[in-house]
Amino acid sequence: MELDRLDTQILNILQDDxxxxxxxxxxxxxxxVATCQRRIAQLRASGILIKDVALVDRVRVGxxxxxxxxxxxxxxxxxxxxxxxxxxxxxxxxxxCYEVAGEFDFMLVVTAASMESYHEFTRRVFTSNNNVRNYxxxxxxxxxxxxxxxxxx
Amino acid sequence: MELDRLDTQILNILQDDxxxxxxxxxxxxxxxVATCQRRIAQLRASGILIKDVALVDRVRVGxxxxxxxxxxxxxxxxxxxxxxxxxxxxxxxxxxCYEVAGEFDFMLVVTAASMESYHEFTRRVFTSNNNVRNYxxxxxxxxxxxxxxxxxx
DNA sequence: TATGAAACCTGATATCT
DNA sequence: AGATATCAGGTTTCATA
Numbered sequence: 524m525e526l527d528r529l530d531t532q533i534l535n536i537l538q539d540d541x542x543x544x545x546x547x548x549x550x551x552x553x554x555x556v557a558t559c560q561r562r563i564a565q566l567r568a569s570g571i572l573i574k575d576v577a578l579v580d581r582v583r584v585g586x587x588x589x590x591x592x593x594x595x596x597x598x599x600x601x602x603x604x605x606x607x608x609x610x611x612x613x614x615x616x617x618x619x620c621y622e623v624a625g626e627f628d629f630m631l632v633v634t635a636a637s638m639e640s641y642h643e644f645t646r647r648v649f650t651s652n653n654n655v656r657n658y659x660x661x662x663x664x665x666x667x668x669x670x671x672x673x674x675x676x
Numbered sequence: 677m678e679l680d681r682l683d684t685q686i687l688n689i690l691q692d693d694x695x696x697x698x699x700x701x702x703x704x705x706x707x708x709v710a711t712c713q714r715r716i717a718q719l720r721a722s723g724i725l726i727k728d729v730a731l732v733d734r735v736r737v738g739x740x741x742x743x744x745x746x747x748x749x750x751x752x753x754x755x756x757x758x759x760x761x762x763x764x765x766x767x768x769x770x771x772x773c774y775e776v777a778g779e780f781d782f783m784l785v786v787t788a789a790s791m792e793s794y795h796e797f798t799r800r801v802f803t804s805n806n807n808v809r810n811y812x813x814x815x816x817x818x819x820x821x822x823x824x825x826x827x828x829x
Numbered sequence: 830t831a832t833g834a835a836a837c838c839t840g841a842t843a844t845c846t
Numbered sequence: 847a848g849a850t851a852t853c854a855g856g857t858t859t860c861a862t863a
Contacts, residue, residue, distance in 0.1 A: 524736075526737070526738075534730070534732055534737065537729075537730035538729055538730050538731075538732060539727075539729065540727060540728065540729070541694055541695070541728040541729050541730040542694070542728045544839085544840065544841090545840070545841065546839095546840075554847090555847065555848050555849085556840090556841085556848090556849095557842095557843095557847070557848060557849080558847060558848080560841075560842075561847090569736075570733055570736065571732055571733050571736045571737060572730055572731075572732060573730075573731040573732060573733055574692075574693060574730075574731055575693065575694040575695045575728055575729070575730050575731070576690075576691055576692065576693070576694050576728070576729060576731060576824050576825070577687070577690035577691050577694040577725055577726075577727075577728050578691075578725075578726040578727055578728070578729060578824060579687055579691060579724055579725060579726060579826060580723055580724050580725075580726055581826050583677075583722075583723065583724045584679070584687065584724060584826065584828060585679075585828070586826045589774065591744070591774070591776065591783050593814075608820035608821070611820060611821055612820065612821050615825075615827040616827070617821060617823075618821075618822075618823050618824075618825075618826070619819075619821055619822050619823065620819075620820040620821040621742065621744070621816040621817075621818065621819050621820065622816065622817045622818040622820060623744065623814045623815060623816055623817060624814070624815045624817050625814050625815070626814075627814065629820075630744050630814060630816070634826055661746075661776045661777070661778050661779075661780065661783060662776060662777045662778070663774040663775065663776055663783070664774075664775045664776060664777050665774065665775040666772075666773075666774050666775075667761035667764060667765065667773040667774065667775060667782075668761070668764055668765050668770060668771075668772055668773040669771075669772050670770075670771050670772065671729050671731060671771075671824060672729070672768075672771075673732060673734050673737060673739045673771070673787055674768040674769070675737060675738070675739075697854085697855060697856090698855070698856065699854095699855075699856095707832085707833090708832065708833045708834075709833085709834090709855095709856085710832070710833060710834080710857090710858090711831080711832060711833075713856075713857075714831085714832085
């Protein structure tokens with residue numbers, strides 16, 4: 524699916540506020556309500572618009588700890604890589620899991636309620652049983668920016 | 677503000693789908709529409725619920741490149757740290773910027789349309805003028821998981 | 830003081846031109 | 847693609863415990 528200027532405008536707005544009324548959106552992009560509605564439906568159907576989510580303040584909600592974790596696996600064959608990935612997908616403390624190029628195999632973003640629970644997490648998950656050779660944690664002291672928005676157009 | 681069981685239930689649901697109708701939500705948490713609406717309003721007012729956003733497929737939308745960037749500054753006094761942070765906030769390619777403990781000063785998550793534009797970004801932003809001593813990029817080859825949801829309760 | 834029920838009114842959806 | 851009609855859903859008010 525090819526995105527035209529109207530699509531990218533709509534996506535830019537919706538990435539900032541998923542709750543904009545269609546009338547308002549239509550006004551902002553200089554199109555009709557019906558057109559906007561159709562475009563959004565298409566973008567959803569094609570999988571470009573994934574879903575609408577509510578963002579919460581992680582500190583206020585009792586999850587003050589964020590860690591960037593670099594992981595090196597013992598063996599890197601496809602089956603074991605896939606196994607590690609599904610393990611990470613199943614762990615709800617793991618916010619993000621990327622396979623990376625370079626000195627590590629994976630880069631994770633992990634949240635926790637406390638250092639104790641993070642410690643428990645690492646002991647439980649980063650084991651040789653799970654094919655993990657070693658891992659390194661980098662702890663966030665302060666979040667200066669967190670955006671889900673990707674700039675378009 | 678203290679979160680009770682109803683609040684955490686509501687937050688858990690809204691983090692997965694910000695567009696759930698109030699009636700449906702009310703049914704799921706066994707409360708009335710009015711109560712759910714009130715709780716959501718309070719959560720918004722208190723800043724725990726930050727906002728509702730649409731998530732897009734970054735690859736499909738022309739932003740296939742994601743990099744984790746570790747940054748070491750030249751000097752670390754408060755003013756210069758703050759300066760670097762506001763610089764990052766102003767850069768729309770920077771999705772996340774965390775001040776971290778350990779061998780680096782900052783950890784960034786950066787998206788780009790291509791390696792060329794990423795290169796251009798680094799040349800423009802990671803300069804000694806901006807107090808950057810050195811930086812290291814770790815490129816994502818594949819995203820196995822990306823969640824905005826933090827588990828509650 | 831917080832809740833649930835119901836009226837009301839705004840906005841999303843579908844159809845037609 | 848734009849306009850209109852219909853209907854679902856959000857908002858407000860009121861009664862209640």
